[in-house]
Amino acid sequence: MADTTHQSFDPLATGSRARQTRSRSIVYLLLGLFALLYLSPLVIIFMNAFRPLEEIVREGFISLPNMLSATYWVEAWSTFCIGGTCEGVSRYFSNTLLMTVPATILSTAIGLVNGYALSKWRFKGDTWVFGLITLGVFMPAQMTLLPWAFVLGKIGLSNTIAGLVLVHTVQGISFTTLFCRNYFLAVPDDLIKAARIDGAGFWRIFRRIMLPLSPPILIVCVIWQFTGIWNEFLFGTVFTSGSNQPITSAIVAFSGSGTGERHYNVEAASVIFAALPPLFIYVIGGKYFVRGLTSGAVK
Amino acid sequence: MMADPSNATRPRLSAILSGWTPQLVLVPTLVAALVYVVIFSLWTIWISVSKSTLLPNMAYGGFGEYAALWQSKRWIVSYQNLFLFGTLYVVGSLVTGTLLAILIDQRVRFESVWRTIFLYPLAISFIVTGTVWRWIFHPQTGVEKALHDIGWLSAQFDWITDRDMALYVVIFTGIWHSSGFAMALILAGLRSVDADLIKAAQIDGASMPRTYRKVVLPTIWPIFVAVTVVLLQFAIKTYDLVVALTQGGPGVATTVPAIVVYDLMFQRGQIAQGAAAAVMILVALALVLVPYAIWSGIRAKREAAHHG
Structure with missing residues (x-):
């Protein structure tokens, strides 16, 4: 074909x-x-x-x-009752949305600038900086649970969605920086050199040259971050409780409890609400989803 | 900036600053990564050798919690489960992914539709995956019930509530979720193989399966290594899937290390031992990733020498 x-x-x-x-x-x-x-x-x-x-x-x-x-x-x-509150999954759906959208935007924006700085403005020790940032990709969440709980408590973000945004942004930057840096490496250095000779600075080159080139990698980052953060469970369960939890925790709350009457039909509909946004993103951006996988996994 | 004493130095300072823009831009991320990767790790390692119980107590308490961890039956079971789950999950995903990739590679019609179908589980959370498959596997709601309803009354399919078989339910569901990932990467690999190589094999009279086995698959072996490493990573970190599917049960039959960590830290108030278990997960990851990183480094160098 x-x-x-x-x-x-x-x-x-x-x-x-x-x-x-x-x-x-x-x-x-x-x-x-x-x-x-x-x-x-x-x-x-x-x-x-x-x-x-x-x-x-x-x-x-x-x-x-x-x-x-x-x-x-x-x-x-x-109206479905989950963990004592009878507001349906809409509440948890919006919690997840309020967590996922800011964390996706923040981590993608920061990763984009990082990737640009690390690929086009080489300086002494830049590979070490890059190495340290990408180590975050492999960090098991379990190693960070207790420190995060302590830090979130100290800065007053325990049991808040803002706290989850912070956690996901910090973790997400590792991925987005990795994606963007590898993507920008392919942009010819001569382009940057010429712009610098013309007197363009860091931000001007970013706005005029890099930003127009970045839509493909932007889409990869947004899809990757959105689906990853939307689907996340452990952080949401540990750092929030009750009606502040994301939708993944809500599903476990109603489906995992062995007690009480089951409402299979309502539970099935709730599960679909939880699955729909990432599925939608996947179906409309499938090609970029695969590209993200390939660059995230192999490099 | 506010403390800047004289106006005269201001332009010069900003000029200096603008020369350092790339480094300055990276400072927040660098600090975050330093805290997240280095300080959080050392912090958790320290907790694991501290006297913490329900509340953190940072006084040094020795390595007793590691010893206690390795003597607890739950941990031993979870580690054994990880080995069996990890092996079968990785092998199963690779085999299924390879088969699907080869099938799709036969110039099939509607290729992107097939690809979309096999890869969509990856977009869905482990929580949703586990919840749905639990309904399907559970004797009261799923396959067994359906078999009874069509008249096969003696049908029995209760793996999910069977201590000896429940782990295979987790393995199957894991493969269902991840084989599309293996397919996507292997298919990309198949497409990168030199067509002349394949033609040569066919002119020699090799059949289709033989061509794949002897010529195509061996040339893309680095992709299999990469996919294996990523999947092993998933396996070691597995948590959500088991929580949604079996909650580690029946009994401790499907417990995995990440579940033990959560229970020790947040359910049983044994923070130090939980931290010790988390460190063991880090060790397991390092055992997979460090050799891979060294190996890829050597390969990259060799390749550079080749082309240089």
Whole structure:
């Protein structure tokens, strides 16, 4: 199709025509089976968010629905009781949004400038600075829990969303700096040199040359940070409690508690609310998502 | 700036400052990274050898908590679980990812649709993944119930509540979540292989599976190493998935080190021992990452020498 670089090679174009047809159907059969396995949880949970509770209890999750109703979505969003408060997941959804958006913007903006400074303004010891910053990528969260709890307490950010923004921004800068620095390395140094000879300074070159070149890596950073922070669980659980918690903690709060009556349909709808924003970002920016993975993992 | 005594020095100072802009810009990040990476690590290491219990007590208490940790059955089980989970999760994701990548590489139609389907689990949190799969695996709500309803009344599928099998549920779900990641990177690798190499193999009469096994996959082995390292990292840090899927149970059957850390620190009030367990996670990560970093460094140097 659009993949012109790969035209010259078609591994299945060997052997007789009958054999080609056979191997081609095997390929599609296998792909179809795997696709079924990957999509089934999504389908199952989506379907059960429309089914009456007694039907789910009677027939389980994996069964064709008889009656469909959208009321469980409304209940999940606005009146579902989680951990004592009956405001639905909307409260936790907005907590997560209020945490994710600022932390994504801050870490991406700082990472962009860092990446520019580290790739285009080489100075003595810059590789050490870069090395130290990127070590943050590998830090296990468990090593930082107690110190963060202490620091957040000292600066009055315990149990606040602002505290989570700080934690995620500091952790996120390691990733965004790594992404942006590696991306900007490919920008020709001559471009910068010429601008400097013309008398342009650090910020002017940033605004005039680097910023117009950065949309691809900006999108990678935003997708990576947004999905990562939205989906995070440990920090949210440790540093906040009750109605200040992000949506991941809320899900564990209602689904993990073995006691009380279950509301599978409302829970399924709540889980979808939690999954939707990163899924949406992934579907619209899939290409950049993969690019982020590749640059984040291999380098 | 406010304390600047005379106006005359101001332009000169700003000129000096502007020469240092790149370094000054990096100062906040450098400070944050120094605190986050170095000071927080040393801090936690110190807590692990302190006399802290429910509250921090920074007096030196020796390495007793490490000894106690390695004598606790829960920790031993969690470490053994990590080995089994880590091995099967990494191997399973690699095998599945390779198979999917090869399938997609057969010039299939709607390639991007297939790719999107296999990679979407990665965009979803472990919490959502674990919650959904728990419903599917649980005998009361999931597969077993569905089998009973279609008339197979003796069907039994209760791995998630079975001490001996529950860990395999975690492994399966982990592979479901991560194999798309392996697929994406391996597919990128397959596409980078020189087409002439493959043509040569085909002219020699090699079949499709043989071409992949003998020619294509061996040339992209560095990608397999990179994916393995990243997945091992995921495995060592695994926490959310187990919490949502099995909460470490039944009993301690699916407990992993990160769960032990959380419990010791925040549920049992044994801060020092929790910190010791966290340090062990750091050690495990270092055992994976340091050799990889050295190896990639050597390779980069060799490659530079090659091209230079």
